[in-house]
Amino acid sequence: MIIVCQKLLKNTKINGITLYPFIFIKKPEDKKNRVLVNHEKIHLRQQLELFIIFFYLWYVLEYYYHFFKLKNAHKAYLAISFEREAYANEHDLNYLKKRKFWGFWKYLRR
Numbered sequence: 467m468i469i470v471c472q473k474l475l476k477n478t479k480i481n482g483i484t485l486y487p488f489i490f491i492k493k494p495e496d497k498k499n500r501v502l503v504n505h506e507k508i509h510l511r512q513q514l515e516l517f518i519i520f521f522y523l524w525y526v527l528e529y530y531y532h533f534f535k536l537k538n539a540h541k542a543y544l545a546i547s548f549e550r551e552a553y554a555n556e557h558d559l560n561y562l563k564k565r566k567f568w569g570f571w572k573y574l575r576r
Contacts, residue, residue, distance in 0.1 A: 468503065475545040486518050505556035512570055513549050514519045521548070547573040 468489045475483070475492040482491045484503050489506040499520055515519040515559060525548060533542035550573035555561040 468497055470497065482506050484513065486510060486513040486521075501556050503562060504559055504561070505552045507562060508552040508555060508565075510564060511565065512551070513554060515568055522550075545575065547571070547575070 467487060468491060469482060470493070471490040472492060474490065475481075478492075480492065481496060482489060482505070484490075484506045487510070489503065489510070491497065491499075491502065491506075491574060495549045515521075525546060528548075529542050532545040536542050536545065544553070547570045551570040553566075554573070
């Protein structure tokens with residue numbers, strides 16, 4: 467379910483965020499942004515695969531690992547395997563139909 471949440475995201479750089487089972491977006495017109503919605507749907511699949519709570523734990527751990535390594539919050543965010551998978555495939559609107567289970571695994575940096 468997609469929810470427009472202008473107040474919550476108002477003073478952020480975030481256009482969308484997925485908190486299972488919801489996709490929160492900043493602007494009503496972004497409901498029609500197929501790339502943004504696809505990016506967030508990829509996160510929904512990732513969250514389901516990791517039984518939701520493990521997704522969030524992994525996400526935070528991976529973020530801090532990269533943050534301490536890179537000393538840059540934005541670069542740390544972009545280095546998270548879940549984000550790497552979502553950004554790499556957000557333009558492929560058929561990606562979720564062909565995506566393999568734990569598809570984010572190949573985006574882990576070793």
